[in-house]
Amino acid sequence: MDVVAAPAADRARAADAVIEVRGLWSVFPTPGGSPVVVHRDLDLTVRRGEVLTLVGGSGTGKTVLLRQMLGLNRPARGRITVLGRPVAELTSAGAAARVGMLFQQGALFSAFNVLDNIALPLRETRAVPDALAREAALLKLQMVGLQPGDALKMPAELSGGMIKRVALARALVMDPPLLMLDEPTAGLDPDSSDAFVALLRSLHQELGLTVVMVTHDLDTLFELADRVAVLAEQHVIVCAPVPEVLAFDHPFIRHFFLGERGQRAMELLNTRRHTEKGQ
Numbered sequence: 001m002d003v004v005a006a007p008a009a010d011r012a013r014a015a016d017a018v019i020e021v022r023g024l025w026s027v028f029p030t031p032g033g034s035p036v037v038v039h040r041d042l043d044l045t046v047r048r049g050e051v052l053t054l055v056g057g058s059g060t061g062k063t064v065l066l067r068q069m070l071g072l073n074r075p076a077r078g079r080i081t082v083l084g085r086p087v088a089e090l091t092s093a094g095a096a097a098r099v100g101m102l103f104q105q106g107a108l109f110s111a112f113n114v115l116d117n118i119a120l121p122l123r124e125t126r127a128v129p130d131a132l133a134r135e136a137a138l139l140k141l142q143m144v145g146l147q148p149g150d151a152l153k154m155p156a157e158l159s160g161g162m163i164k165r166v167a168l169a170r171a172l173v174m175d176p177p178l179l180m181l182d183e184p185t186a187g188l189d190p191d192s193s194d195a196f197v198a199l200l201r202s203l204h205q206e207l208g209l210t211v212v213m214v215t216h217d218l219d220t221l222f223e224l225a226d227r228v229a230v231l232a233e234q235h236v237i238v239c240a241p242v243p244e245v246l247a248f249d250h251p252f253i254r255h256f257f258l259g260e261r262g263q264r265a266m267e268l269l270n271t272r273r274h275t276e277k278g279q
């Protein structure tokens with residue numbers, strides 16, 4: 001029985017995987033010195049429907065890994081598949097229909113108004129008439145909590161929180177099943193950050209998205225993450241729900257989660273959960 005059951009379980013797990021990273025090596029040359037190995041034989045699986053958060057010390061290669069999972073950086077060695085296909089295919093036209101990306105700074109085009117920024121990925125594919133692209137962009141504008149009256153505003157007129165929302169609407173305009181977020185709350189004040197996290201949480205639930213997120217912000221992590229992948233010593237040392245990660249004995253984990261900052265964030269989260277339960 002076991003002989004038959006094992007491959008079936010493997011197949012089920014593989015079908016559940018939205019991103020698979022196997023045996024990844026990232027190596028960068030240094031001027032005049034020996035090359036820097038950022039990732040060494042790194043494995044990671046992102047499961048359908050989860051919010052997976054990447055954490056690690058500065059320079060451990062979180063952004064490089066995110067860029068590789070988008071097909072923007074080529075690894076020195078290893079295999080990455082996204083939605084069952086080699087990641088290299090993501091650089092082709094129409095990739096925005098499979099993966100939406102929210103870059104750290106929002107990265108809006110300053111010469112385009114809000115609506116045109118959101119519609120851009122749809123227009124680039126030339127797959128739909130312009131009127132439909134505008135309609136889809138307007139729908140996404142409202143989905144991220146902006147008003148129709150914001151459509152004609154220019155990026156320079158927007159607050160930091162609004163820029164993030166426009167960038168999120170653009171990332172979602174082609175209804176991709178997978179969303180990547182690089183430091184989604186960086187640069188936002190605490191209120192805007194809380195509001196943006198609440199928006200991400202409700203969109204994740206409503207749209208059934210799979211989300212990969214890099215963040216240093218513990219409030220954001222505790223609110224959103226189903227699992228946390230910790231990068232250290234050039235690979236993923238643990239990938240699990242927060243309680244299991246906390247039980248993993250490693251200096252980075254102790255410093256990141258259990259230092260003063262981590263204790264504060266956890267207390268805040270527990271108080272919030274307690275209040276929500278009482279309502």
Ligand SMILES: Nc1ncnc2c1ncn2[C@@H]1O[C@H](COP(=O)(O)OP(=O)(O)OP(=O)(O)O)[C@@H](O)[C@H]1O
Pocket residue numbers: 028029036038056057058059060061062063064065
């Ligand atoms: N194109 C490149 N050429 C050379 N080195 C690079 C390149 N891109 C990244 N690196 C190096 O790879 C390492 C990992 O960088 P990365 O930006 O992924 O770190 P990170 O974990 O995101 O750090 P942080 O938390 O500080 O943003 C760094 O040492 C960086 O200098």
